[in-house]
Amino acid sequence: MRDAIDRLDPDLAELVRLVHGERLTLVQAAEMLGIPDSTARGRYQRAKEQLRVTLGVSVA
Numbered sequence: 001m002r003d004a005i006d007r008l009d010p011d012l013a014e015l016v017r018l019v020h021g022e023r024l025t026l027v028q029a030a031e032m033l034g035i036p037d038s039t040a041r042g043r044y045q046r047a048k049e050q051l052r053v054t055l056g057v058s059v060a
Contacts, residue, residue: 005051
């Protein structure tokens with residue numbers, strides 16, 4: 001999983017690390033990164049999609 005996160009764009013990877021590693025909410029992570037909540041949500045969705053593809057996980 002760490003390798004897959006490391007392959008993400010840096011902005012996406014940092015957000016994933018803050019949410020999952022530091023246990024921040026998306027709102028808290030957005031504040032920490034100085035971005036709007038909506039931007040954080042969009043980045044998080046992109047990160048999840050890319051991680052699913054990288055890890056070969058399908059969503060039913």
